[in-house]
Amino acid sequence: MSQVLSEQVRGVRAFAALLKAHASVTSRLNALLAAEHGLTINDYEVLLRLSHAPERKLRRVDLADQVVLTASGITRLLDGLESCGFVERAPCGADRRVVYAVLTDAGLEKLKEAASTHVPQVDALFAERFDEDEIATAAALLERLGDRSRGENCAPGGD
Amino acid sequence: MSQVLSEQVRGVRAFAALLKAHASVTSRLNALLAAEHGLTINDYEVLLRLSHAPERKLRRVDLADQVVLTASGITRLLDGLESCGFVERAPCGADRRVVYAVLTDAGLEKLKEAASTHVPQVDALFAERFDEDEIATAAALLERLGDRSRGENCAPGGD
């Protein structure tokens, strides 16, 4: 009866595992990050991206792309970080539509503080389950999955 | 300066890739599932789990565990599926605290209908990026990551 429902199809199993792994891992790490530093994972990721950016600043639209959020999602997220003083706005001389998000010194400090617990926690979570080769393999595969440049037309039924 | 921030630590890279892969993949598939069938990915997963369960029924608490949601999250999600007629409540004779969620015939039909587009889409997404071995490897690694029985005490700084 359930030909359609049986998971003989490979991708489905991997997808289900991705969903569960993500939910499981993020719910745990999110709780720790929130309790210890008052940040969400997305807050943390945004601070991290900014810290790596030239002059510690990024256009909001590029930030949105990097953390896979919509433009309005980034606006609201940055509202929070701005009100904490971790991020500032800076106009762009060349294009007045653009408002850069700039990591402040306080923001960098906050990031370092959060990283000091978050990085070991993340690492422990992986180290408990995988050896180094497996972590590297997982990272490489996941990076390919997240690469949006591939297969834009992936919708056999909808596009 | 940024000893703490540099991603020499392996787990962090894998974690960042997990976040991005998940966001990227789910935002796409969620949009398709919502547009074509009016379901979220979690709705779909719940219908699927129920379809595999004995007598097509599951305690809410077990369902919550399987899809990694809180008890209240499951209540709200099932509210929606109930009002669509895809799921029904059934009392448990042995324990009157328990309310089973039961997949109705309409719910099974809905699942089949949704699966008919969703499964190929999921599969295409993976097939575009990976060969079969890689998909199997990714699935196996992700399953281990999502396995909550391991490493409960994963918080070096908090527990």
Place this chain on the structure above:
DNA sequence: GCTCAATACTTGACTCATCAGCTATCTTCC
């Protein structure tokens, strides 16, 4: 057989992110 803790579930208030729709600015083309 009564009390007390644990378990299953629901509800209200809240957070975070979405979409639709808006303004402002930039670019192109006539």
Place this chain on the structure above:
DNA sequence: GGAAGATAGCTGATGAGTCAAGTATTGAGC
């Protein structure tokens, strides 16, 4: 140099999920 369309960003309404606190039921200990 003015109109038309594209791009960057913001805002109101909404949805999906969380937590905290509540009820109802069960089971264990005395």
